[in-house]
Amino acid sequence: MxxxxxxxxxxxxxxxxxxxxxxxxxxxxxxxxxxxxxxxxxxxxxxxxxxxxxxxxxxxxxxxxxxxxxxxxxxxxxxxxxxxxxxxxxxxxxxxxxxxxxxxxxxxxxxxxxxxxxxxxxxxNVSPSKNDNEMIIDDLVINIATHKVTVDQNEVRLTPREFSILEVLARNRGIVLSMEQIYEEVWNEPFFEANNTLMVHIRKIREKIEKDPSKPQYIKTVWGIGYTIE
Missing domain, CATH: 3.40.50.2300 (Response regulator)
Incomplete structure (x- = not known):
């Protein structure tokens, strides 16, 4: 073993x-x-x-x-x-x-x-079928097989946790996911209301993929509910 x-x-x-x-x-x-x-x-x-x-x-x-x-x-x-x-x-x-x-x-x-x-x-890091290999959202490209993310063809380095969060949001494009849903999907453990871990990771992802993190183009906050990629 x-x-x-x-x-x-x-x-x-x-x-x-x-x-x-x-x-x-x-x-x-x-x-x-x-x-x-x-x-x-x-x-x-x-x-x-x-x-x-x-x-x-x-x-x-x-x-x-x-x-x-x-x-x-x-x-x-x-x-x-x-x-x-x-x-x-x-x-x-x-x-x-x-x-x-x-x-x-x-x-x-x-x-x-x-x-x-x-x-x-x-x-x-398991290679999916070619049809599901990439998710493209405007200038943001997420490659599931290579764990690679690019914005305007420039590679962005994400941690495994950041990549997981981005992948969950991208796979549910157009759907508003609650903080609880995202956390439990990525961390595989119960979410607690006072837990700010997800917010920290979202902020770091925005700093890496957004041109202006204060006015995000990709990951949008839906106040009182959670996050979405439109």
Whole structure:
């Protein structure tokens, strides 16, 4: 049984050892690093399916590492942090993380999140039939097979989570989807009213695909309901 390769990045050996036990039992191959710089070196020489990345580390912290990784790579990133404030979570998600887990955590929770992220990521990278290969909305082109997005023929780099959100909206073009519908479709978990995670991701997508994010051409807000691509 081989579930994929996971890169664990944390300077706390106890956390690495604990997660290693649970993840190896599920058939995952593990790579381990104690800081962001070491993680980047491993990424240059190994194929990695998912990264579990601690925020607070010496030399290069998780925030710096995440931004550097997102310059070229699109695999899911789950951030770990002892900081549980909403602003800290928003920061992590804004710079490219797909999920954010606060310490202390349950290893079973991490395992569930890993499976959810990998399942979604792999679904997006399964090549569909040629007829369904691309969704074209004016100058926005979304290629499901290659996970590639272009605007005016210029490639836009989206994280796996951002791509999932955009895909859900594009597949339901002309339909207003509630925040709850989008969240539960993409995250595969219940939505809570106080959860601002989706709003953060929508803002980041707009910053990447819209000429003027304050006056979006593609992703429209329907106040009191949710979002739509017209």
């Amino acid at each position: 081989f579930g994929g390769t996971i890169l664990l990045v944390d300077d706390e050996k106890e956390i690495i050892d604990l997660l290693e036990i649970y993840l190896k039992n599920e058939g995952y191959r593990l790579l381990k690093a104690s800081d962001g710089a070491e993680a980047l070196e491993l990424l240059n020489t190994n194929d990695v399916d998912l990264i579990i990345l601690d925020v607070m580390m010496p030399n290069m912290d998780g925030i710096q590492a995440c931004m550097k990784i997102r310059e070229e790579k699109h695999m899911p990133i789950i951030m770990l942090s002892a900081k549980g404030r909403e602003i800290d979570k928003i920061t992590g998600l804004s710079i490219g993380a797909d999920d954010y887990v606060t310490k202390p955590f349950s290893p079973l929770e991490i395992l569930a999140r890993v499976k959810s992220q990998l399942r979604r990521y792999r679904q997006l």
